[in-house]
Amino acid sequence: MSVNEKMVQDVVKEVMAKLQLAAGASEGKGIFADMNDAIAAAKKAQRYIHRMSMDQREQIISNIRRKTKENAEILARMGVEETGMGNVPHKILKHQLVAEKTPGTEDITTTAWSGDKGLTLIEMGPFGVIGAITPCTNPSETIICNTIGMLAGGNTVVFNPHPAAVKTSQFAVNMLNEASIEAGGPENIACTVGKPTMESSNIMMKHKDIQLIAATGGPGVVTAVLSSGRRGIGAGAGNPPALVDETADIRKAAGDIVNGCTFDNNLPCIAEKEIVAVDSVVSELMHYMVNEQDCYLASKEEQDKLTATVLTPKGLNRKCVGRDAKTLLGMIGVTVPDNIRCIVFEGEKEHPLIATELMMPILGVVRAKDFEDAVEKAVWLEHGNRHSAHIHSKNIDNITRYAKAIDTAILVKNAPSYAALGFGGEGFCTFTIASRTGEGLTSASTFTKRRRCVMSESLCIR
Ligand code: NAD
Numbered sequence: 001m002s003v004n005e006k007m008v009q010d011v012v013k014e015v016m017a018k019l020q021l022a023a024g025a026s027e028g029k030g031i032f033a034d035m036n037d038a039i040a041a042a043k044k045a046q047r048y049i050h051r052m053s054m055d056q057r058e059q060i061i062s063n064i065r066r067k068t069k070e071n072a073e074i075l076a077r078m079g080v081e082e083t084g085m086g087n088v089p090h091k092i093l094k095h096q097l098v099a100e101k102t103p104g105t106e107d108i109t110t111t112a113w114s115g116d117k118g119l120t121l122i123e124m125g126p127f128g129v130i131g132a133i134t135p136c137t138n139p140s141e142t143i144i145c146n147t148i149g150m151l152a153g154g155n156t157v158v159f160n161p162h163p164a165a166v167k168t169s170q171f172a173v174n175m176l177n178e179a180s181i182e183a184g185g186p187e188n189i190a191c192t193v194g195k196p197t198m199e200s201s202n203i204m205m206k207h208k209d210i211q212l213i214a215a216t217g218g219p220g221v222v223t224a225v226l227s228s229g230r231r232g233i234g235a236g237a238g239n240p241p242a243l244v245d246e247t248a249d250i251r252k253a254a255g256d257i258v259n260g261c262t263f264d265n266n267l268p269c270i271a272e273k274e275i276v277a278v279d280s281v282v283s284e285l286m287h288y289m290v291n292e293q294d295c296y297l298a299s300k301e302e303q304d305k306l307t308a309t310v311l312t313p314k315g316l317n318r319k320c321v322g323r324d325a326k327t328l329l330g331m332i333g334v335t336v337p338d339n340i341r342c343i344v345f346e347g348e349k350e351h352p353l354i355a356t357e358l359m360m361p362i363l364g365v366v367r368a369k370d371f372e373d374a375v376e377k378a379v380w381l382e383h384g385n386r387h388s389a390h391i392h393s394k395n396i397d398n399i400t401r402y403a404k405a406i407d408t409a410i411l412v413k414n415a416p417s418y419a420a421l422g423f424g425g426e427g428f429c430t431f432t433i434a435s436r437t438g439e440g441l442t443s444a445s446t447f448t449k450r451r452r453c454v455m456s457e458s459l460c461i462r
Contacts, residue, residue: 029187030177031191032194033195038193042157043129043156046129060189063179064148065099066179068095068175069099072099073092083165083168084319084322084323086264087264097422107428108444114462118459121454128211130214132160132214132216133201135162137321138431139161139172143159145431149430149447150444153444155212159190160193161196176190214232214233215236233432233446235434238269238408238435239356241276241389241390242276244275244278245374246371249414250285250288255292256416258289258341260390260415262342263417270387270418272416274364276368278368286365289342294339296329297344297345298345302329302345309331325341325343328343371401375405387408388420389408409434410440
């Protein structure tokens with residue numbers, strides 16, 4: 001196929017996708033006007049899924065993986081266009097990662113004890129219909145990732161997505177159901193509503209057929225879910241510090257931290273949000289960030305203007321979240337070349353651009369007098385979220401002390417934060433990191449119930 005032919009095909013595909021949405025989201029598969037209807041449809045589909053073999057479930061998941069890769073660019077473009085946040089090339093990578101590295105049915109395993117008294121198994125069974133709340137920062141990535149894991153565990157899912165990412169979320173739900181039907185599965189493995197609201201969210205959280213709620217988002221939603229009286233998986237906010245000590249390869253640390261921080265314009269909850277560096281390495285680190293890593297060093301006056309622009313009395317200025325560094329600097333009247341990808345400065349840990357989870361490529365550097373002081377400052381900056389933290393050090397004792405003190409679900413050593421999602425690091429991918437409720441990086445097994453199956457006095461054949 002010639003390049004031109006491929007380009008035309010891609011454009012046609014994209015236009016068709018947009019027309020489909022413009023025609024009304026309720027036309028899509030799995031999209032309902034009423035939350036109660038969405039739950040009823042998901043319940044019906046779950047009965048079907050539960051009867052299917054693990055192999056049949058895996059066939060649907062394989063097709064979801066294939067379609068996610070095929071639609072990665074469309075989903076990435078839609079996400080950026082609809083939310084105004086993030087960037088297309090990185091969102092394409094995120095979708096490819098979800099498709100390739102989200103665990104499927106292989107994550108559902110059996111534990112067995114066999115002995116004189118017989119055989120006992122722990123089997124992982126489905127909850128049924130799971131209610132999921134998803135963020136606008138990784139909208140379709142979270143929906144696809146959640147669905148693969150929940151389906152592998154034998155569940156179906158009803159989403160109440162963020163209203164700012166409703167079209168992208170609905171496109172993903174539609175694609176998931178198409179994948180199921182094409183692979184011989186039922187419609188409505190994933191469902192949602194045409195207009196998600198707090199009301200539809202409340203209906204979902206209180207519905208008798210929802211056995212488990214998985215909430216991915218800021219502190220508000222996790223608290224709401226944990227107060228609902230249902231079992232909840234709470235994947236909440238973070239403010240990950242990157243600690244740099246005097247044993248680190250400072251040049252590499254500068255590159256890794258800026259790469260992690262600027263990925264998808266700092267939207268991932270795991271991304272480096274600030275640096276804490278010991279006194280002796282601060283100048284060298286700053287030198288590499290500014291001279292080799294395309295960072296812009298903001299003056300005190302520019303920091304004040306940025307603070308007044310990106311923060312409002314009510315919190316984050318949503319028009320600034322997920323924007324690139326050049327755009328943010330443009331908002332305060334500073335023009336920089338296109339290559340500038342991050343804004344850096346030195347400040348105290350209490351600086352509002354450092355203490356707040358901004359989700360913007362703005363990296364404040366906090367100076368610590370020694371390693372102990374650095375750990376104390378980093379722990380303070382993580383705000384007890386127990387979410388993610390990073391360290392650049394070759395001293396194993398230091399790494400261990402930091403890990404114990406900060407106690408986060410994720411701790412990346414000597415790499416960009418995204419290594420934690422299996423991108424340039426080992427391990428599986430997830431977009432729901434259950435920091436508050438302790439499940440950590442969720443996968444299919446997280447969405448199952450443990451059941452004990454006992455056969456007494458027999459079936460032990462040793
Ligand atoms: P958000 O909290 O504004 O919204 C997340 C979801 O929760 C949306 O669907 C929203 O409609 C809903 N919501 C918000 N308050 C609610 C309430 N009181 N009751 C019911 N539903 C409610 O977050 P966002 O801006 O979409 O995403 C960014 C935030 O999410 C950041 O804090 C980030 O750290 C966090 N996040 C965490 C993870 C994780 O895995 N731990 C992943 C992605 C994002």
